[in-house]
Amino acid sequence: MHSRGSSNRPSNSGGPAFYSRSSALVLAMFATMATIYVAGRMWQDAEIRVYLVQQLDRRTGQGHSAISVDDTLKIIACREQQKKLSALEMDLADAKQEGFVSKEHLENDGTRSKKRLLAVIGIITTFGRKKNRDAIRKAWMQSGAALKKVEEEKGIVVRFVIGRSANRGDSLDSEINNENSQTNDFIILDHVEAPEERSKKIKSFFVHAVEIWDAEFYVKVNDDVYVNIDALGAALSTHLDKPRVYMGCMKSGEVFSEPTHKWYEPDWWKFGDAKSYFRHASGEIYAISRALAQFISINRSILRIYAHDDVSAGSWFIGLDVKHVNEGKFCCSTWSTGSICAAV
Structure with missing residues (x-):
């Protein structure tokens, strides 16, 4: 009995070694699984990083595998x-x-x-002044192909400026239309032609001219003034470096409060007790730079006008950072060598 029981009991021979081998095998299995898991995650993360870098390259247009902080700031800028x-x-x-x-x-x-023009000259005229216009065409403005040549070679556009009759389509309008069909040298404004509307007419000219032609300067001239185009161009060219220029024969003068006076100013009381006008260019001829013409165009509806067009133009630049150029060559009372204009 004893011996048989002894023979059925498991042998303890080699027990510790067996348990060591089993533990090592289990640990090896866990290590292998862990290695596979970590490697898989690292591979997955690497794929994600590559994908993100590729997307960043595609969106930023950079050809690098990574973007520095400086490059990122440049991209943001x-x-x-x-x-x-x-x-x-x-x-x-x-x-x-x-x-x-x-x-x-x-x-x-x-x-x-087109290249920017040097100047656009508007000759202010009215009905019944065809003889003056013809004289100007012969003397200094030119006509036809010669007028076009002045524009192309000197960069100066010259046009007569006129409005419309109060009775639209009457004989006065027809005469201007017929004349313009032959000469093609008019700016015809949508403006009623009347002496008391002259200041509005000058403002309309600058608005129209700056919207049609891109020029450095815009010049207003009366139709009883003869102009030396070359001298005018030379004088304007010396001020191309100044962005806001108002150039002419600067003057001042008495403000007349008597309604019967030829130069009566209804707003005389605005000029103080001494009743003297501020300095402004003579209305025979003056020039303004492109920036000032644009200013007039943009603010056309709120710019105040006075009885006289030269005073009105001068008032538009009061309070602005404008270079007033008092040029003696713009004084048209006498004609001498180098003069720009002469009144007739």
Whole structure:
């Protein structure tokens, strides 16, 4: 009995070694599984990082596998510049719709089609002054192909400026239409032609001219003044470096409060007790730079006018940072060598 019981009992021979081998096997299995798991996660993370870098490269247009902090800041700055450019393009589109940019001188891509002109000269005329206009055409303005040549070679556009009759379509309007069909040298404003409306007419001329022609200067001339085009161009060219120029034969003078006086000023009381006008250019001829013409165009509805057009023009620049150039060559009382104008 004893021996048989002894023979059925498991032998303890090699027990500790067996348990050691089993533990090592289990640990090896766990280690292998852990290694496979970690490797899989690392591979997955690596794939994700590669994908993210590729997406960043694609979106930023960079050709590098990674982007530095400096490059990232540059990208952000570029994006801000793109936003500003988009906003400016929208503002430009709005300006075109409002008429602040000449459509005549814009190509399909929105760029200027011609080089900027030096000057646009508006000769202020009215009904019944054809003899004056013909004399000016012969003396200094030219006509036909010669007028076009002045524009192309000297960069100076010259046009007569006139409004419409109070009775639209009457014989006065017909005469101007017929004359313009032969000469093609008029700016015909949508403005009633009348002596008391002259200041409004001058403002309308600057508005019209700056919207049609891109020029450095815009010049107003009376139709009883002869102009030396070359001398005028030379004088204007010396002030191209000044953004806001008001140039002419500067003067002042008494403000007349008597209604019967030829030069009566209804707003005389605004000029103080001494009743003297501020300095302004003589109305025979004066020039303003492009920035000032644009200012008149933009603020046309709120610019005050006075009884006299030269005073009105001078008043528009009071309070602005404008360079007043008192040029003796613009004084038309006498003609001498180098003079720009002569009144007749």
